[in-house]
Amino acid sequence: MNTLSYAILGLIDKDQLTGYDLTKIFNDCVADFWSAKQSQIYTELKKLVAEELIEFKVVIQGEVLEKKIYSLTPKGKETLLAWMSEEEPPLPQSKDIFKLRLYFSENLSPKQLQEKFENRSKAVFALLLRYQTKLNEYCPETVAPQSAGDYLLLKGAVTSLESQLRWLEESLEFLNKLRK
Amino acid sequence: MNTLSYAILGLIDKDQLTGYDLTKIFNDCVADFWSAKQSQIYTELKKLVAEELIEFKVVIQGEVLEKKIYSLTPKGKETLLAWMSEEEPPLPQSKDIFKLRLYFSENLSPKQLQEKFENRSKAVFALLLRYQTKLNEYCPETVAPQSAGDYLLLKGAVTSLESQLRWLEESLEFLNKLRK
Numbered sequence: 001m002n003t004l005s006y007a008i009l010g011l012i013d014k015d016q017l018t019g020y021d022l023t024k025i026f027n028d029c030v031a032d033f034w035s036a037k038q039s040q041i042y043t044e045l046k047k048l049v050a051e052e053l054i055e056f057k058v059v060i061q062g063e064v065l066e067k068k069i070y071s072l073t074p075k076g077k078e079t080l081l082a083w084m085s086e087e088e089p090p091l092p093q094s095k096d097i098f099k100l101r102l103y104f105s106e107n108l109s110p111k112q113l114q115e116k117f118e119n120r121s122k123a124v125f126a127l128l129l130r131y132q133t134k135l136n137e138y139c140p141e142t143v144a145p146q147s148a149g150d151y152l153l154l155k156g157a158v159t160s161l162e163s164q165l166r167w168l169e170e171s172l173e174f175l176n177k178l179r180k
Numbered sequence: 181m182n183t184l185s186y187a188i189l190g191l192i193d194k195d196q197l198t199g200y201d202l203t204k205i206f207n208d209c210v211a212d213f214w215s216a217k218q219s220q221i222y223t224e225l226k227k228l229v230a231e232e233l234i235e236f237k238v239v240i241q242g243e244v245l246e247k248k249i250y251s252l253t254p255k256g257k258e259t260l261l262a263w264m265s266e267e268e269p270p271l272p273q274s275k276d277i278f279k280l281r282l283y284f285s286e287n288l289s290p291k292q293l294q295e296k297f298e299n300r301s302k303a304v305f306a307l308l309l310r311y312q313t314k315l316n317e318y319c320p321e322t323v324a325p326q327s328a329g330d331y332l333l334l335k336g337a338v339t340s341l342e343s344q345l346r347w348l349e350e351s352l353e354f355l356n357k358l359r360k
Contacts, residue, residue: 123270
């Protein structure tokens, strides 16, 4: 079992879902801390059915369209719970080409460097707005226990992007001063 | 050419290095934003020599030990510079099992959740100390232009880990209050 299959079990545990629903969730709510391609998701769904960790019912939509709605089996719930209580792995390592290039920044002209920082800031800011909008839907005082994870993860994403933005601004300022 | 090969070109451009030096750098200075296994590094070195982007001289160390010291060829420098000025890719996506489990936190007991947060905080704190110690070697007022990238990346790592720690503390507090 890979982590993606546990992620799928966890999502189906929250709610009965179709493969299409799952793909949407991976592109949206979960995108900050896990990613999966549509083809991977459908491959995993087949495996999880074969292993009797999930099951599906077929629902007819409109005239001819069939869709499979997946739910967890008791064995699937057990497997999810066992994975949930496993020990945490080491901190994840990220790969970031922007930072790699900054490490070699003596090879960039001030103009090139400025452009790279501006583009990065724009990208971070756009993502920050997206998460901030979602976070604004919550009122911290009335978060339901079953939404606590979602809420905290959104807060984490916003906090992290805000600190990245500040770092980008301060770094560019520092480099500009250094090169004067 | 994959990103690892450009990373190797950039590092050899900074200084003439052996494969052993490179492995050490990947485990240390570069670890926050790129990772590579020793075997991958040696495979890339061979390819880069075959493509005439780097060359080496053999130096005898002690009685019998030979070591290869790599340096950039003019073609290698050109290739590095072309990559440096390429457009930035989209923001990197990270995969984080801790956050994935937090998303499914309704399946964890308060004690399990508390333990997960404490372990994560310990890991983040240990890494923060490591980067903070390195950052303390710099005096911001006298950073040399060729060290500006290193300095800013260390500062970025420290800023990010500090904001993660704050988020972990606040999140645990939030969850404890919610469950009372």
